[in-house]
Amino acid sequence: EDQVTQSPEALRLQEGESSSLNCSYTVSGLRGLFWYRQDPGKGPEFLFTLYSAGEEKEKERLKATLTKKESFLHITAPKPEDSATYLCAVIAGTASKLTFGTGTRLQVTL
């Protein structure tokens, strides 16, 4: 069965303090890895899709990378508005579903 593990569970950063979130996965036949941002009580907001090892994508202060076993979401010089839960999900094999990790809760303080 597909498994997605995210670490750390929670991360507290000061504004401007860069860091990385990790998403490791065990799947048979990765077809895509997705990053979402979720604010409390709201639906996940799509950020990135990565399809193959070595691929990288950037959006503002966020950069996502992918290897054969894990993905990183790098946050450069974060601001308080980046505070949210970041979810990683995979689609693999012949499945039509996304398999999610439990997320990393990020808090950025002034």
Place this chain on the structure above:
Amino acid sequence: ETGVTQSPTHLIKTRGQQVTLRCSSQSGHNTVSWYQQALGQGPQFIFQYYREEENGRGNFPPRFSGLQFPNYSSELNVNALELDDSALYLCASSLDGGGDNEQFFGPGTRLTVL
């Protein structure tokens, strides 16, 4: 371009009752997936509908059922509600079910079962 919408926003039911949740997919999308998200957890896949047919189902009992209409909107029905059904129910729309396309989520319906 209209995003994914869900109704109602919140719902309170008692154990044993039945509930119907609704989802309108993003303009141009023909696939709807439903997920259940318990507090502090990632979303769990319930099922997917592609062109009005079920196109995959997660580990949920038969009392969770669904429907997709010709305009690609969808319903999630849950019978015989249990306390553990309390969760945020998310609908996601995408193009061409079973593919690798991004799934875009609605705001969710918060269901509380008392």
